[in-house]
Amino acid sequence: MNILKFGGTSVGSAAGIRALISILREQDQQPYPVVVLSAMSGVTNLLQTMAEKANLGEDYSVELKTIEEKHFEVIRTLLPAAAQNPVYTRLKIYLNELEDILGSVSLLKELSAQTRDLILSYGERCSVLMISHIAKLEFPDAIGVDGSDLIKTDSHFGQAKVDMPLTEILIRDYYQANEGKLLIVTGFISSNPEGRTTTLGRGGSDYTAAIWGSALGASRIEIWTDVNGMLTADPRMVEKAFSLPELSYTEAMELSYFGAKVIYPPTMIPAFLKRIPIVIKNSFEPSFEGTYIRHDVQSSNLPIKGISSIDEISVLNLSGSGMVGKAGFSGRLFSLLSREQINVILITQSSSEHSITFAVNPADALKALAIISKEFELELQAKKLEYPQVENGLSVLAIVGENMKRTPGMSGKLFHALGRNGVNVRAIAQGSSEYNISVILSKTDLSKAVNAVHDAFFADRKKTLHVFCLGTGNIGQTLFRQLLVQGPLLAVNNDLEVKVMGISNSRMMYLSPQGIDLAQWPQELEQFAEPADLKEFVARMKAMNLPNCVFVDNTASANPVNYYQQILESSISLVTCNKIGNSAEYEQYAAFKDAARKHGVDFMYETNVGAGLPIIRTLKDLMMSGDNIFSIEAILSGTISYIFNNYKDQVLFHEVVKEAQDKGYTEPDPRDDLNGKDFMRKMLILARDAGYPLEADDVQIESMLPPACLAAASVPEFYEELEKNAAYFEGLKEEAAAAGKVLRYIGKLENGKVVIGLQMVDDSHPFYMLSGSDNIISFTTDRYKDRPLVIKGPGAGAEVTAAGVFADIINTGKQ
Ligand SMILES: NC(=O)c1ccc[n+]([C@@H]2O[C@H](COP(=O)([O-])OP(=O)(O)OC[C@H]3O[C@@H](n4cnc5c(N)ncnc54)[C@H](O)[C@@H]3O)[C@@H](O)[C@H]2O)c1
Numbered sequence: 001m002n003i004l005k006f007g008g009t010s011v012g013s014a015a016g017i018r019a020l021i022s023i024l025r026e027q028d029q030q031p032y033p034v035v036v037l038s039a040m041s042g043v044t045n046l047l048q049t050m051a052e053k054a055n056l057g058e059d060y061s062v063e064l065k066t067i068e069e070k071h072f073e074v075i076r077t078l079l080p081a082a083a084q085n086p087v088y089t090r091l092k093i094y095l096n097e098l099e100d101i102l103g104s105v106s107l108l109k110e111l112s113a114q115t116r117d118l119i120l121s122y123g124e125r126c127s128v129l130m131i132s133h134i135a136k137l138e139f140p141d142a143i144g145v146d147g148s149d150l151i152k153t154d155s156h157f158g159q160a161k162v163d164m165p166l167t168e169i170l171i172r173d174y175y176q177a178n179e180g181k182l183l184i185v186t187g188f189i190s191s192n193p194e195g196r197t198t199t200l201g202r203g204g205s206d207y208t209a210a211i212w213g214s215a216l217g218a219s220r221i222e223i224w225t226d227v228n229g230m231l232t233a234d235p236r237m238v239e240k241a242f243s244l245p246e247l248s249y250t251e252a253m254e255l256s257y258f259g260a261k262v263i264y265p266p267t268m269i270p271a272f273l274k275r276i277p278i279v280i281k282n283s284f285e286p287s288f289e290g291t292y293i294r295h296d297v298q299s300s301n302l303p304i305k306g307i308s309s310i311d312e313i314s315v316l317n318l319s320g321s322g323m324v325g326k327a328g329f330s331g332r333l334f335s336l337l338s339r340e341q342i343n344v345i346l347i348t349q350s351s352s353e354h355s356i357t358f359a360v361n362p363a364d365a366l367k368a369l370a371i372i373s374k375e376f377e378l379e380l381q382a383k384k385l386e387y388p389q390v391e392n393g394l395s396v397l398a399i400v401g402e403n404m405k406r407t408p409g410m411s412g413k414l415f416h417a418l419g420r421n422g423v424n425v426r427a428i429a430q431g432s433s434e435y436n437i438s439v440i441l442s443k444t445d446l447s448k449a450v451n452a453v454h455d456a457f458f459a460d461r462k463k464t465l466h467v468f469c470l471g472t473g474n475i476g477q478t479l480f481r482q483l484l485v486q487g488p489l490l491a492v493n494n495d496l497e498v499k500v501m502g503i504s505n506s507r508m509m510y511l512s513p514q515g516i517d518l519a520q521w522p523q524e525l526e527q528f529a530e531p532a533d534l535k536e537f538v539a540r541m542k543a544m545n546l547p548n549c550v551f552v553d554n555t556a557s558a559n560p561v562n563y564y565q566q567i568l569e570s571s572i573s574l575v576t577c578n579k580i581g582n583s584a585e586y587e588q589y590a591a592f593k594d595a596a597r598k599h600g601v602d603f604m605y606e607t608n609v610g611a612g613l614p615i616i617r618t619l620k621d622l623m624m625s626g627d628n629i630f631s632i633e634a635i636l637s638g639t640i641s642y643i644f645n646n647y648k649d650q651v652l653f654h655e656v657v658k659e660a661q662d663k664g665y666t667e668p669d670p671r672d673d674l675n676g677k678d679f680m681r682k683m684l685i686l687a688r689d690a691g692y693p694l695e696a697d698d699v700q701i702e703s704m705l706p707p708a709c710l711a712a713a714s715v716p717e718f719y720e721e722l723e724k725n726a727a728y729f730e731g732l733k734e735e736a737a738a739a740g741k742v743l744r745y746i747g748k749l750e751n752g753k754v755v756i757g758l759q760m761v762d763d764s765h766p767f768y769m770l771s772g773s774d775n776i777i778s779f780t781t782d783r784y785k786d787r788p789l790v791i792k793g794p795g796a797g798a799e800v801t802a803a804g805v806f807a808d809i810i811n812t813g814k815q
């Protein structure tokens, strides 16, 4: 025989009750299950409000009417007209009783705990009355049972303690006397030895189900609710939370101890003692397996079972020499708190025994402070203890699972995930059972922390990178297209999702908490964008406080660079193809690297040099593995490379420059390429990465342009000057051709000095054979001495550059 308990949402509407009836239809009919019901959702709260209002002498007729209407509407919908009247009449009797009780409260302005319990009991009484009549249509054996007489308790109104032996006898007798009936029983309510109504406190209807299950030796207890069982985390906070097929009792207790709303742990104890499995099922998706909670769980490959959290706690800290080596000190503290009914959520003590930190409900914090100050008055006066401090605005996050005991590295993983995302951990506690590691953190970090930890432990599921992008030009657009095309494959092959949460260009910006659909980002931007405001963009990105967050700079502007430092300091990784940041003052370059290291995030700029070619990471690997760089020789301007590779035959110099620009090789301003500035930036960045603290002025640039071209005040003027100087360029070309050579603009780093200049090289030179926008770089090092390490390939263009940015994005968070 099974016990089926339906919660408030499952009986809260005609649709829910229809679902309930069809769930009953699927059950064994002999013996019938025992059905335990909560009040319709919202009704208990209404009753509570009415009690408070009556106590203040205020009007509560609106709430009364609402309760009546909620029930009447279901009756109208689910019962045929002929069957409606008797149920209305019975309900009306209950509601009149309720009104009388409230009237007395209002008259006396006195609301005792006993009266409150009586008032609250009408929620379950009404739902059972109504639903048992509806069930009768299909199950003529159905009877509504006011179960308060069968569960006997002490007189602790509000949270009564059950007399289990007596209760079990009463339930068994009742069940036997009603053999063959489908019992539909009130949850939550009980009675004391004098027969006064008591209630079972939080989670009371689950408790009723467990008590009935225990009394009747049920084969299982089904808890029907409105979610798919117990999840790995609160789904309102973690989109990727998933249902757990199975949990042990202990895991379920630990997981739900911290506010999991599905069941309330103490209610499971009667089932736990008799080893009755509990199944959490969804009334609105009955075919879903749900979660089994039982003794003999199969071994699971999940490292942890879930992450639970408490949104808001207060922390008290007690410290001082007075507690060192004092055997009874913590005993005195915690028995004091327990005597005053203050629930201690978590405790940590420093090993020096110098301080104890514990967490309580915010509502209890001031009371705890007051009673501690009183209890330890002497120690405080003698300065053996510091005055206790209360800290608010904190949350608890806990990872839970029996497997933790057997798997090393679990806490490392937890703290790594928190650290990487800039979450400051205020205190740590681990249950000695090793089923639970709890940390206290700032409430503002909770959602980010839970998501980051979820991603870290369930990485074989899907990890999401939250990306904020500046620049929708050549590179920005190409990146969005590549992300869109590659997205589904990343999800399938790499369990990775790159979600663009914000986009800005110099005119407008748009941030979306749901993420931006890359198939129609221009339309979304057009429709929802606001005027661009970089400061605001960065502030909102930070306020969203998302885990695995990446800021991407695809502009050629100096403005975004002003925000790099604070972005990295907010534990947000940064990817940039914009060279301005790394090629400004050395001090700033060093500060970015420092900030990234200190805050455990990545600062990636592979595309600063040679676009997508793996130059920066190669140099980094050489340096990290202890190689010595003797010299770096390179062609790093894709634009100039393209020009010399295509400046042939009849074509004019300025025409090739235009071609390079049209192909997307040049900087937004092509003068930056031809005057050597772009090349200078790249050499400077390489030199810095190779360990030389150089400034831009230290780079010696030999111009390849005549002075008039260098002086051009605008891009059109620049083209005009190039055209006017056609003869100069022709001369260069012919001189090279006459010597059997080609023109190459080459940079060299040697002995900490950087020189960039125009050279003519013959076919014996390794840089002779190039085509398109090829870059080439050769590293001569201790280990690559006789034959240098050479990287060559297209070093400019939207596709290869965006691809390099893409790779940097997905490589963030890898270490
Ligand atoms: N083209 C290449 O092959 C290549 C290779 C490597 C690196 N890069 C770098 O890529 C970057 C972008 O080049 P592009 O060709 O896409 O430029 P682009 O001119 O096509 O686009 C630049 C974008 O940045 C936006 N922008 C400018 N200032 C802004 C601000 N303050 N806030 C927000 N957005 C702003 C503009 O509105 C525009 O959308 C440059 O830094 C360039 O050096 C380019």
Ligand SMILES: N[C@@H](CCO)C(=O)O
Residues within 6 Å of the ligand: 607, 608, 609, 610, 611, 636, 637, 638, 639, 640, 665, 666, 667, 673, 678, 795, 796, 797
């Ligand atoms: N404008 C740059 C793009 C690559 O950084 C070039 O021509 O090399």
Ligand code: NA
Residues within 6 Å of the ligand: 606, 607, 608, 609, 610, 611, 612, 613, 614, 615, 616, 804
């Ligand atoms: Na590169």
